[in-house]
Amino acid sequence: MMKRDEMLKAFARQRKDEIVVAVYMAAQEITHISPDELNYTFTGAMGQGSSHALGLALGRPDRRVIVFDGDGSLLMNLGSLVTIANQAPKNLVHCVCENGTYETNGAVPIPRAGRIRFTDLAKTAGYRKTYEFADVAQWERELPNILKDDGPIFVDLKVEPGEAYPENFPRLYSIEHREKFRRALQNS
Amino acid sequence: MADYPLTAAAIKNEIKRAGIHFVVALPDRVTSQYLLKGMLSDADFRVVQVCKEDEGVSVCSGLYAAGKRSILMMQYTGLLDSINSIRGIGVEGKFPVCMFVGLLGKEPDVAPTQSKKYGVKIIEPILDVMGIEHHLIERDGDTPKIVPAIDKAYNDSFPVAVLIGKEPR
Numbered sequence: 001m002m003k004r005d006e007m008l009k010a011f012a013r014q015r016k017d018e019i020v021v022a023v024y025m026a027a028q029e030i031t032h033i034s035p036d037e038l039n040y041t042f043t044g045a046m047g048q049g050s051s052h053a054l055g056l057a058l059g060r061p062d063r064r065v066i067v068f069d070g071d072g073s074l075l076m077n078l079g080s081l082v083t084i085a086n087q088a089p090k091n092l093v094h095c096v097c098e099n100g101t102y103e104t105n106g107a108v109p110i111p112r113a114g115r116i117r118f119t120d121l122a123k124t125a126g127y128r129k130t131y132e133f134a135d136v137a138q139w140e141r142e143l144p145n146i147l148k149d150d151g152p153i154f155v156d157l158k159v160e161p162g163e164a165y166p167e168n169f170p171r172l173y174s175i176e177h178r179e180k181f182r183r184a185l186q187n188s
Numbered sequence: 189m190a191d192y193p194l195t196a197a198a199i200k201n202e203i204k205r206a207g208i209h210f211v212v213a214l215p216d217r218v219t220s221q222y223l224l225k226g227m228l229s230d231a232d233f234r235v236v237q238v239c240k241e242d243e244g245v246s247v248c249s250g251l252y253a254a255g256k257r258s259i260l261m262m263q264y265t266g267l268l269d270s271i272n273s274i275r276g277i278g279v280e281g282k283f284p285v286c287m288f289v290g291l292l293g294k295e296p297d298v299a300p301t302q303s304k305k306y307g308v309k310i311i312e313p314i315l316d317v318m319g320i321e322h323h324l325i326e327r328d329g330d331t332p333k334i335v336p337a338i339d340k341a342y343n344d345s346f347p348v349a350v351l352i353g354k355e356p357r
Contacts, residue, residue, distance in 0.1 A: 021250075040253065044277035048246040051238070055250020055258075058210065058236065079239025083247075087236060175282050175345075178253065186255055 002136045003162030004097060008033045008068075010140040014147060017188065018064045019056055023049040024104045025161070026068035026097050027172050032165045037184035041172040047076030050084060050094055057089035060185065064147060066093045071118065072102040072110045078121070084152050085126030093146055094127070095155040103161065122154035134158035192327035196222035196356040199325070202334035203259060204232055208286075210251050210258035212236045212244040214266055218290025218355050224261060241266035242273035249283040257342065259286045264311050267349070271314070278347035279318055285347040286338050294353050300324065315349050326353035 004025065012034035019038045022030045027041040040056065043049045053067035074080075074096050084092065100113035119130040128151060133139040139157065146153055171177065200223065203211075211233045213224055227233045236258075238244045244260040251258045267274070267289050278285040293305040303309045315322045321340070323333045334350060341348040 042249075042253070042281055043246065044249070044281040044283075045242065045246075045273045045275075048242065048273060048277065051243040051246030052250040052253070054236075055247040055252075056254045057250075058234075058247075059251045059254025059256040077240070077243060080243055083236070083238045083243055173281060178281070182253055182255065185253070 001134055002139065002157065002159050004099070004159040005029055005033060005162035005165070006136050007097075007133075007139060007157055007159055010136050011066075011143065014140065014143045016147075018066050018147065019060070019185065021049050021053040021056065021065065021067040023068065023073050024070050026070070028167050029165050030068065031168070031171065037180055038188070040181055042174075042178045042181070044173060047073045049073060050077060050080040053092060053094070054080070054084050054087060054089065057092040058087060061089070061091055063185070063188075064091045064093070065089075066147075067095060069094060069096045070103075071096055071098045071100065071116075074118070075110060081122055081125035081127070081154075085122075088126075088128075089152055090150040092151045093153045093155065094122070095157055097157050097159045099159050099161070118156045119154060127152045127154040130154045130156070132156040132158070192329065194325065194327050194330075194354055194356045196226050198328040198331045199223055199334070199352075199356055200226060200230070202331045206335045206338040207257050208233075208259050208338070210234050210236060210248075210256055211261060212238055212247045212258055213261040214238060214241060214244065214263070216261060216263035216266070216290035217292050218263065218352050219261060219288070221355070223356050241270035245270055245273040245277050245285050248285045249277050249281070252283055257286075257338070259288055259338070261288045261290075263290045263292055264307055265292070267311065268307065268314075274320075274347060275318065279320070282345045283347070284341040284345050286341050287347065287349045288352060289349055290352045296354060300351065300353070311351065320347050320349055322349040322351055324351045324353050
């Protein structure tokens with residue numbers, strides 16, 4: 001099991017010019033760990049991170065898009081696995097932070113916590129490659145390939161809460177930051 | 189009762205004139221046969237088929253953030269099913285989600301609010317409460333509303349609904 005912030009720090013060390021879509025706890029943490037105008041946290045409703053990421057990936061096929069989804073969030077939008085696989089964007093990496101709970105909403109366990117093989121769901125849907133990581137060093141070793149290979153790639157990250165970071169929900173859904181994101185992407 | 193034609197070609201032309209390439213869609217009995225199927229084989233469009241309407245709201249929003257225009261085609265039942273996404277992403281998040289909504293079961297020449305079909309009757313009042321402009325398309329003469337509606341959505345960064353009142357042929 002990885003501490004989520006350690007997992008994100010490993011990603012931040014490898015990050016170049018990728019667009020990062022993140023939801024809930026990963027969104028709160030990425031703004032501290034890897035601050036960047038290309039952080040997209042404006043997903044607006046639960047479960048929608050992967051679908052926003054698909055729109056970004058289709059709209060900017062020249063840019064790599066990484067989404068840090070949640071397991072509870074993915075369960076709320078499981079059809080997005082099929083939608084993404086059907087569109088087959090080469091530039092999309094779909095990571096799921098599997099912590100087994102709806103952490104933001106009171107840490108209630110997700111249905112069948114620990115007994116779902118998310119990578120099997122992604123494979124069956126039609127993702128090109130899938131990975132599972134429970135070790136930060138192994139995740140960081142594979143990241144250069146994951147950030148380079150053709151997608152759609154699905155990554156199941158077994159995580160638990162690490163260090164606590166300040167929550168700022170207005171920042172996550174800020175229209176001002178969304179417009180900054182649009183301008184930064186347009187100019188990049 | 190006058191029978192004014194509504195053609196899929198007229199709607200498609202206006203959607204193209206609005207600068208739309210990406211069509212995010214679920215099957216809608218009003219528009220599937222002549223409009224959506226026609227778009228699937230039209231190289232000017234890239235149709236992104238989604239499994240659920242709220243996904244479509246988000247795909248359109250991601251495309252907007254990437255600098256691309258799109259529309260979301262769905263049945264009114266799908267609009268009702270995705271109200272929370274339209275609320276959180278479209279209205280509160282101010283994303284210009286352009287929804288083309290088939291009013292399945294609406295009677296000819298009857299205003300949607302006067303329909304005997306409950307689901308159809310409540311669509312415009314719900315959009316009004318959410319502050320979302322809506323435009324009814326029932327004949328080719330209505331299709332010039334499409335380009336200004338889409339342009340306004342993008343200028344204001346706010347959703348809009350184009351309601352398709354009968355099956356285009």
